[in-house]
Amino acid sequence: MSRDLVLGSIRRSLGVSGGEAPRRTVTGERLARHPRGVVPERGAQPPRKRVNLFRAMLAEASGSTEEVTSLDDVPAAVAAYLRSKNLPMSVRRGGDPLLASVPWEREGTLEVTVGRSDGDQLASVSHAFRGVAETGTLVLTSGSDNPTTLNFLPEHHIVVLEARDIVGDYESVWDALRKKVGVKMPRTVNWITGASRSADIEQVLLNGAHGPKGLHVIVVGKP
């Protein structure tokens, strides 16, 4: 009922019936072809510079980063981060194949559990789908590989990102996602740029509002 009321009122105001073929063609084509708008030049860099830009932009948003040469180095990097924050040697990760292939056993004291977060974990490890150099933004997709709760409930969020997955701009992320999953979006796509923050009290900017107080990105491999 309300549906007809609202659509009817919109059409009356626009002076259309909704059945006009040219209007349907215009919207249908836009949805099917999803043309790009103006894409800032900033991200259009050769791979090495793109990684540098990603790291610099994320640092501005209070996210820390480091580069390692291979997945073999990830356990030591994770352990070092936990030590630097005085955290227990324990992380939670999802079933992501890349994270599963990491030789966690090399870091003997590090406990790695698999699953979603129920709020009791202090640190988590996710694998990002892409990184966007333009603003230092991580893109994570939901699912059992990388449960969404791992992005928000733990106090520290460690993200593994392959250097070759750092793209220049948001549009490149959508292209990659369409290629991977087709027309259906994952339930959640999270763009994350830095640690949780708020300036709601006297406009004083503080980290750790509701989400992670720390965001650390381990960039793996050659760009």
Next chain:
Amino acid sequence: MSVPITSPQFKGNARAALKDVQLQRALGKVESGFIGKRAQVAARLPEFEQLRDLARDIKDHTLAHLDLYLEAYEARVKESGGQVHWAATADDARRIVLDICRRLDAKTVTKGKSMIAEEIGLNAHLSEAGIVPIETDLGEYIIQLRDEAPSHIIAPAIHLNKEQIEADFRRVHTDLPPERNLDEPASLMAEARAVLREKFLAADVGITGANFLIAETGTSVIVTNEGNGDLTQTLPKAHIVLASIEKVVPTLEDVSTILRVLARSATGQEISVYTTFSTGPRRADDPDGPGEYHVVLLDNGRSSMLSGKFREMLRCIRCGACMNHCPVYGAVGGHAYGWVYPGPMGAVLTPSLIGVDKAGHLPNASTFCGRCEEVCPVRIPLPKLMRHWREREFERHLSPATVRTGLGVWAFFARRPRLYRWATQRAMRFLAFFGGNRGRMHWLPFAGGWTRHRDFPIPERETFQVQWARQKKAEAKAVAEAEADARRAAETATKENAEAAQ
């Protein structure tokens, strides 16, 4: 129950706000924070102005095809397992939300920041039904404790100082040790984080707003810095999205363009910390996420705005830049505007939604300095739209008698240029005589409303028109003299050349 409207008492509200010492201290920080950061981050992106044009064009295109994009959006939401509920009025929207909460036997509901929820007075409605709504955005949480409305669309507690917030936390969080230290914003935030963490985990339903709806994919988008919106929508059994119909945009590419101007215009960030794209409920292989996903599409007067002069207002992406840059907002704060939407955008939108008879003062509360239009990321001509409201208020005989009489007297003279010139010249001389050498006067007959609060500047002894005429004459004379000089110089040169040639 709906949000109490005090917009008709704008003048009284403003007067009280100007005398409120706490408020004035808090408002002093608005300019230093937002304005400089926005300018910096905009200057850093060479394409920023182009992106603003494009953002405007995307919204215009979408509004012109709103029926079709909403249909496409609805179809995609259904395909992904979500439900779309259309709400023609605020009452419809409240009923839909309450029905969902009741069906799920909800005790507590967590809420991300949503201006639509404010617009429809959702919290009061849920509370009356015995369901506890919990605001989770830090600013919203604070004002909920105080039973206040937000005073800014992106910084709801901007009118408060930390001492006030400390007092509220001590009053409400009585199970915490009274000797704890809450001197700093950091300790206040840590306390709110701990208190709200339990609420997130216990909530039955999560309600968020939406910055955008994407027709291409049936996706709702929220933009936050705290991560509260994500915890709100990920943990409970159901996620309800409250969105007004104009929030839809066609594609992921379109939303990317608009996101590039949103955070930069709002807080001066390159991008907000969390931008979250949600499509439907939990999937078969999902270990987390809401079991149900509902979208409530609210009209509440917006579809009618599509037909008239105010369609451009529907481009608004709620960044708050107009109020950050508004001298009137900066002086009186958001509560004086008397309803949900303050500042220049509120001055245009509020009369559309609650009626110019109630909100007629708001479009008058403007100096027409134009800063709002200069910074609006979707280039809404806010001063022009406020002027439309003034015209409409006049046409509908809603302006007070003194204003109408004053305009009538002015119009009488303005239509008779000779009489106008004669009268203004006399008036200038009279005022100049009256004001003596002080350059201003403290009292003026029939203008107590002005001179009670500030001095009236004494006009120059002549009218603008007289000065303009004299200057034109002087310029013409100067030009004529210069031409004559040039002519003489040329003649001399020709003569000299001729002599040299001989």
